[in-house]
Amino acid sequence: MIYILDQRLRAQNIADEKAKKVLHDIIATMFHKRFMDELFKPQPLYSKKAMRTVFDRLAHASIMRLNAASMDKLYDLMTMAFKYQVSMCLKPRDIILVTLNHLDAMRNFVGDAAEIRQQLDHVYRLLMESFASLSMGEYQLIRQTLLNFFQDMHIRVSIFLKDKVQNSNGRFVLPTSGSLPHGTETPGLIRYYNENGNEIKTIQFTPGGSYQGSQGEGSFDMKGSRVTKLGTNMYSVSRTIETTGSTRTTTSSDIESSTPDPLAKAQLDLLSQLIGSKTASNKSEIRLNLFKTDKEEEQAEAALMKPIELAESKVVKIDASKKQKNDELSRIMGELAVNEGSSNDNDDLLDLMDKA
Amino acid sequence: MYRKEKPLPLKSSASSLTNNLTVFISPEKGSMSYAVVHKSVVNVISSSLDGSTVTNRQVVCKEPSAVQQNTPMVIQAKWISLPTRTVLVLTSLRGIQMFESDGSAMIYWHALGDPSSSDTQDQTNYGRGIAGVGDSFICVGTQIGEIHVFNVPAKGTNIMLKESLVGHKHPICDLTSGPNKLISSDEQGNIFIWSLQPNGSLKQTGSVMGKGVPCSSLVLWNDIIVGGYGDGQLRVYCAKTAKLAATVNAHARWVNAIDVAPETGRILSVSEDTFAKVWQLKEGNLPEIEYKYSESVTDLQLVGGQFIQKGGRGFCVTGYDNSDITFFVQN
Numbered sequence: 001m002i003y004i005l006d007q008r009l010r011a012q013n014i015a016d017e018k019a020k021k022v023l024h025d026i027i028a029t030m031f032h033k034r035f036m037d038e039l040f041k042p043q044p045l046y047s048k049k050a051m052r053t054v055f056d057r058l059a060h061a062s063i064m065r066l067n068a069a070s071m072d073k074l075y076d077l078m079t080m081a082f083k084y085q086v087s088m089c090l091k092p093r094d095i096i097l098v099t100l101n102h103l104d105a106m107r108n109f110v111g112d113a114a115e116i117r118q119q120l121d122h123v124y125r126l127l128m129e130s131f132a133s134l135s136m137g138e139y140q141l142i143r144q145t146l147l148n149f150f151q152d153m154h155i156r157v158s159i160f161l162k163d164k165v166q167n168s169n170g171r172f173v174l175p176t177s178g179s180l181p182h183g184t185e186t187p188g189l190i191r192y193y194n195e196n197g198n199e200i201k202t203i204q205f206t207p208g209g210s211y212q213g214s215q216g217e218g219s220f221d222m223k224g225s226r227v228t229k230l231g232t233n234m235y236s237v238s239r240t241i242e243t244t245g246s247t248r249t250t251t252s253s254d255i256e257s258s259t260p261d262p263l264a265k266a267q268l269d270l271l272s273q274l275i276g277s278k279t280a281s282n283k284s285e286i287r288l289n290l291f292k293t294d295k296e297e298e299q300a301e302a303a304l305m306k307p308i309e310l311a312e313s314k315v316v317k318i319d320a321s322k323k324q325k326n327d328e329l330s331r332i333m334g335e336l337a338v339n340e341g342s343s344n345d346n347d348d349l350l351d352l353m354d355k356a
Numbered sequence: 357m358y359r360k361e362k363p364l365p366l367k368s369s370a371s372s373l374t375n376n377l378t379v380f381i382s383p384e385k386g387s388m389s390y391a392v393v394h395k396s397v398v399n400v401i402s403s404s405l406d407g408s409t410v411t412n413r414q415v416v417c418k419e420p421s422a423v424q425q426n427t428p429m430v431i432q433a434k435w436i437s438l439p440t441r442t443v444l445v446l447t448s449l450r451g452i453q454m455f456e457s458d459g460s461a462m463i464y465w466h467a468l469g470d471p472s473s474s475d476t477q478d479q480t481n482y483g484r485g486i487a488g489v490g491d492s493f494i495c496v497g498t499q500i501g502e503i504h505v506f507n508v509p510a511k512g513t514n515i516m517l518k519e520s521l522v523g524h525k526h527p528i529c530d531l532t533s534g535p536n537k538l539i540s541s542d543e544q545g546n547i548f549i550w551s552l553q554p555n556g557s558l559k560q561t562g563s564v565m566g567k568g569v570p571c572s573s574l575v576l577w578n579d580i581i582v583g584g585y586g587d588g589q590l591r592v593y594c595a596k597t598a599k600l601a602a603t604v605n606a607h608a609r610w611v612n613a614i615d616v617a618p619e620t621g622r623i624l625s626v627s628e629d630t631f632a633k634v635w636q637l638k639e640g641n642l643p644e645i646e647y648k649y650s651e652s653v654t655d656l657q658l659v660g661g662q663f664i665q666k667g668g669r670g671f672c673v674t675g676y677d678n679s680d681i682t683f684f685v686q687n
Contacts, residue, residue, distance in 0.1 A: 087657070090609070091586075136586055137527060137543030137570040140610070147372035148395055148429065151677050167655065171677070174630050174655045176608075183569075184588045185605040192602045194642060205647035208631055211608050 001055065001078045002027065002109060005064075007235040008288055018063075018286060023109055024116060025062035029271075031106070031119040038267045040126045045145060050268065057271055063285050069300035070290040076155045077290075083150035084160065085230040087172055090181035092139035094228050095146070096131055097218040101231030103127075104223075124222060132220050159234055176209035182217040357634070357649045358671070359687055363680035366401060367412050368394040370659055370674040373431060374484075374572040375530060375613045377660025377674045377681070380435040380442060380457065390681055391415075391435065391444065391459075392660065392674050396427035398446060400459045401681070415459040417448045436488040440510035445494060447483030452496050452504070454515060464506070464515040468498055487531035489538045490552050493518070497528025503540055503550075505558060523548055523560050532574040537595065539581055541571035547583060549595060562598035575616040575623065580643040584611030584625055590635070592645050601643045607631060613661045617668025622648070624671050626661035630654065632673050632684070653682055 002023060009019040029035075046054070055075055059066055066074060085098045103124055110116040134142075154170025165173050180186060187207040194200050218227035291297040370376050370392045380389040389402040398415040417430050428449040435444050435457060442457040454464040469481035483504075485497030494506045501524035507516045526542040533539065536552040545566020550558040571591075573584040580601075581593040588607035593600055607627035615624045621637035623645070634649040656675030664670045669686040 092610075135526070135543055135570075136568065137529070140570065140586065144372045145429070147676060151371060151395065152369055154677075171655050174657065176630060176652050180608055181587070184608060187588065187605050187608055189605045190602055190645060190647065191604075192642065192644060193600050195597070195599055197600065200642075203646075206650075207606070207633070207647070208650040208652055209608060209629065 001059065001074065002106065003081075003233045003235050004074055004077050004290070005059075005288070006109065006233075008290060009064075012289065014286060014288075022062040022064045022286065024113055026058060026064075027106055027110055028116050028119065029061035030058050031116070031123050032271075033119060033122055035267070035271055036119075036123050036126060038270055040130055045149060048149075050265075053268060054271060057268070065285050065287050066290070067287070067297065067301060069297055069304055070288060072304070073290040073300070077157060079150065079153060080155050080157050080160070081234070083147075083153060084165070084172055086143060086146045086150070088230055089143065090179065090228070091183070092136060092143040094181075094218065094230065095139065095143050096127070096220065097226045097228050098231035099127060100124075100218075100220065100224075101226050101228070104226070105233055121222075128220065177211060180211045180214050182214040184214070186211055186213065357686060358651065358684040360651075361670075361683040361685050363682045364390065364401060364403065364410070364672075366392055366394070366399045366679040366681065367414060368397070368399060369677050369679040371395055371430075372657065372676040373612075373659055375432055375434070375660060377613065377662050377672065378434045379662040379664060379672070380437070380444075381664070382442075382457075388664065389435070389458075390672070391433045392681070393430045393433050396429055396448070398430060398433045398444075398459070400444075402458075413459050415444070415446070415455060417446055417453060431482050431484045432486060434486040436486060436494050438488050438494070438508060439491055441508065443494070443508065445486045445496065447486065447496060449480050449482045452483045454494070454506075454508070463513040466504070466506075466517065482527075485528040485531035485540060487533040487538060489533045489558070490536065490556075493552075493558075495521075495531055495533070495538055495558075497524075497531055497540060497542075499527045501525050501528060501542060503528060503531065503538075519557060521550065521558055521560075523563075529570050529572050530574045532576045534576040534579070534595070537576065539574055539576050539595070541574050541583055542566070543570040545569045545571045545583075545585060547571060547574070547581065547593065547598075549581075549598060562595075564593055564598050564600070572611060573614040573625075575614055577616045577618065577621050577623075577637055578639055580621075580637055580639065582614060582616070582623055582637070582645070584614040584627075586610050588627065588629070590614070590623075590625055590645070592637070592643055594643055602645050604635070604645060604647075606633060606635075609657075612657075612659045615662045615671070617663045617666060619666040620668050622663070622668030624661050624663055624668070626658035626673050628657040628659075628676075630656055630658065630675075632658060632661055632671070634668070634671070651684065656682075 006023060052075060056071060059071060059074060086095060089095055103120060107120055156170050157166060160166035167173060188205055190203045191199050192201050215227050219225050289297045291300060371394055373393055376393050378391045386405050387402050389400060391398050391400045396417050400413040400415055403410045418427055431447045433446050435442055444455040444457055444459055446453040451468045452466040453462055455462050468483055481499045483496050483498050487495050489495055492508050494508050496504050503521040505518045507518045524542045526544045529541045529543055531540050538550040538558055540548045545568060547564040548560055549562035551561040553559050570586045571583040572586060575582050576595060579595040581595050583591050588609055588611060590604040590606045592602040606625055607629050609628035611625055611627045613626050623635040623637060626632045630652045632651050636646045636648050638644040653673060653675060656678055658673050658675050660674040662672060664672055672681050672683045674681055
């Protein structure tokens with residue numbers, strides 16, 4: 001999220017001081033000590049709706065404002081980028097290296113702001129305490145859980161399409177070449193052993209794919225080499241941000257998302273308190289646009305309204321069941337309600353969740 | 357050696373799990389059934405042997421007396437065919453469920469973990485690893501390393517927890533079985549061999565020490581054990597002696613599932629590296645394994661793979677985030 005906001009702030013020629021303030025405020029809220037302490041407590045995975053609400057709030061933790069279309073786009077971009085990072089990990093432990101790449105970049109963004117640096121150091125400590133010494137199997141279960149959270153999201157992202165790491169159907173390209181994970185031997189060899197455990201012969205075969213040896217194990221040190229590039233800033237070279245044809249597909253099978261769990265609610269409450277105290281006096285708001293031009297943003301905003309009709313006619317065609325139609329409608333209305341509400345600082349976060 | 361055939365579309369996509377495909381061939385009903393986990397539901401699809409009729413069903417993993425509304429993520433689904441009866445077994449973050457083979461009716465629920473416990477470590481204890489042993493036993497592994505043995509009658513719902521096998525100190529990854537034998541593997545790569553005693557209990561009779569890499573999938577064929585590992589290797593052991601016979605640098609990523617064709621000893625392995633590979637086992641004093649065939653399923657992290665014929669002349673695979681079952685048939 002921060003990478004994208006940084007790129008857009010620069011693209012919109014927001015004054016350096018102001019842009020810096022925006023990023024600092026958001027990072028400081030995101031990594032607030034109390035919020036992080038809550039977040040690191042063992043708990044079930046957030047529902048999709050709760051997750052989105054958290055980021056709606058975080059995106060509005062500064063004087064910057066996003067309209068509904070831009071917020072949708074921001075969320076699509078950041079979730080697809082993270083899905084890409086988790087999908088492409090060579091081995092499950094890499095998910096921690098991805099997070100460390102994020103933290104390293106945040107440290108660069110905040111520069112010498114001592115208070116925020118302390119917050120980041122605290123998060124680093126929490127991360128190491130909770131996750132540094134897990135087994136390979138535990139990392140894999142976390143990665144599987146994350147992948148299942150992002151399952152069925154296939155939004156196309158222009159930077160991925162240009163780099164040919166995503167196909168036009170929204171799926172990521174999985175290369176059958178490149179580096180092997182650390183600890184994996186190059187496919188193509190069988191070793192045979194006798195009863196005493198001595199190797200007696202080897203046979204080579206052509207396995208398909210052509211891989212190079214590992215680039216080494218990434219370091220969990222505060223300032224170590226992460227080896228993997230996953231989780232670093234894709235937008236560092238001035239590259240534009242776009243979701244093309246942003247096909248927002250919501251799956252019908254998400255039973256989990258219907259009921260936000262109490263823990264997530266408690267944390268949203270906390271986050272809402274933290275933000276509430278910060279944004280009491282907003283005088284000069286910045287309006288950030290995630291699209292190339294204001295006109296495009298307007299069109300996207302208008303398109304947000306349209307799906308109601310479209311979805312309706314589609315649903316009628318496929319399935320005449322009235323219930324589904326209403327669900328779809330209330331879903332879209334619900335989404336709009338969240339966005340509308342999030343621009344109002346006095347709104348209680350829990351109210352928003354109930355509306356949604 | 358194999359050619360790609362028309363896929364079978366599921367109602368929803370396959371989740372990222374190990375062993376996320378199970379196949380049940382019912383000659384008397386003249387049908388083939390496939391089950392694939394999608395988050396907290398299991399997609400069951402059945403087709404007649406000539407492929408003319410296809411039926412879909414979704415089995416939802418719900419607790420009978422659910423206090424909490426949300427449904428838990430399913431970890432594994434597998435059909436177990438005992439001599440008298442076939443049941444569909446589901447494991448989730450909350451417990452173990454057994455259904456009639458067509459998924460129509462739940463016949464047993466066994467809660468794991470204690471949601472009311474104040475210690476969060478005790479709250480969840482998922483099940484993973486499912487196998488049938490002997491005439492009436494179904495074994496299910498758990499996160500804390502125990503293997504529960506259930507006695508399943510030929511009819512009805514009178515299923516009883518018979519015993520819990522203690523030995524593994526780490527989460528169970530997979531179970532497999534042969535005549536009077538149960539093989540179990542865990543997240544450290546340890547493999548235990550259990551033998552069915554005349555008194556009906558299972559006793560540990562051998563073990564292989566792991567090296568910290570999970571053994572995610574296991575098969576047993578004529579006293580040869582093959583394991584698929586998180587580092588892309590297959591390892592072949594002799595079940596009688598628990599000695600290592602061969603290691604195969606098979607895949608470039610995690611091996612998510614392996615299967616064996618019982619009539620021929622062909623092995624199928626599938627991995628996150630997009631490849632499905634076929635191997636041939638050879639019996640002998642020192643069991644051997646040979647490479648046969650390899651095919652990349654473009655841009656799919658494969659999560660499940662099963663032969664669809666006892667000789668291994670066809671197989672099917674599933675991939676994360678994709679709702680097709682892809683078929684390969686021998687030329």
